[in-house]
Amino acid sequence: MKIFNTLSRRKEEFVPLEDGKVRMYVCGPTVYNLIHIGNARPMIVFDTVRRYMEYKGYEVNYVSNFTDVDDKIIKKAIEEGVSAQEISERYIDECKKDMEGMNILPATTHPKATEEIQGMIDMIQTLIDKGYAYAAEDGTVYFRVKNFKEYGKLSHKNLDDLQSGFRALKVSGEEQKEDELDFVLWKPKKEGEPYWESPWCEGRPGWHIECSVMSKKYLGEQIDIHAGGEDLIFPHHENEIAQSECCNGKIFAKYWMHNAFLNIDNKKMSKSLGNFRTVREISQQYDLQVLRFFMLSAHYRSPLNFSADLMEASKNALERIRECAGRLQDKKQANQEPLSQEEKELLEKAGAYVTKFEEAMDDDFNTADAIAAVFELVKFSNTNVKEDSSGAFADGLLEILKKLCDVLGIITEKKEEMLDKEIEDLIEERQEARKAKNFARADEIRDELLKKGILLKDTREGVKWQRV
């Protein structure tokens, strides 16, 4: 299996640190809002990497954090007049719902920054003790970049270029830094912000330190794969390397993987341009499996453009796979006939598509080519399963199709359509739960319905529902 390593800018053979095991860390979202479809790209891509590793027989320890203390969270909390914790907990819950809709496996561990503060203080102290960090007069702690000779190795920037870039960019409030390149590990609290006690001042951690600490705690000092979107290469991942390698005296991650960005209508997707779409909005128009399929239809290192046309194409493609699976399922149940000699040979032939699929995935997770192999299998099935085919033949092909789709996280069964009566009964139960102030049950019913593709809208005329 080959992985493109941002560190070497080459595809390298994957050799795990420990036989049969993979330790993997993926930087997760900052939780101050519903996640957008850009955030969904690394989630889907690296979930697929994980699934493929598991398919190959590796035991995968997969850690992905939630950044739950940050300026944007605090700003939102102030706007709403609630605590930062209330904001982050709300959006962690919402994020988990979206993840489930996209069929993203829960991580082995989903640590939260605010629950790992002591570990961060300990690592910062070690860095100070080793001469890699210093506390300024106001209690801000900075990382001393010049003391880490390999700084810049991931982003392939050299220190001199970085230095001249920074000189032009004076940041106020950072006059106490020894050097422009130094970055914050710990900062003093501001009025109204959450804070923690520390040896330097009451305050909170800088952003980068959390990942170094959580990765070490849940995966060990050295890990196989560290991943995230390409915007994280610099400075976030570069700083993580500096912190971890200076603290532990060991190479931090062996392979660094980065997904390219998701654009929208060929423009950068951003809040300021207003062309920003949440996963939740998409879920009201499409089964989120369509979004997943769309994301995997391109190689993860190629920029991908989100458009209505491409989503429609993905919807149709997914439908073709599901129709084929449905036909195979019907055929499988239609008779108990064993395989004929000819069918046995055909099944062996179908094995070629599995090989093709694996070759594509082994080549730096080329999901676009892997999907092409799935479609060849679909075509093969449609051509070779006939009126008089045996149930065993259909079953054999269905198993292969499901196995491959499962690696991609694609569900081959059509969503079970709920009957109108069942929906209305649940809505009735929800209304009663609300009357009884049992909001937990009411929310549970709403979520249960959403999972089955039924969206509720509370209107002045009562509850309305639609299939999405």
Ligand code: AMP
């Ligand atoms: P954030 O919440 O901004 O820290 O982002 C969480 C993850 O989403 C990071 O891995 C980002 O690199 C990734 N990300 C954000 N926007 C996009 C985008 N438009 N396309 C692909 N990945 C993105």
Ligand code: ZN
């Ligand atoms: Zn990170």
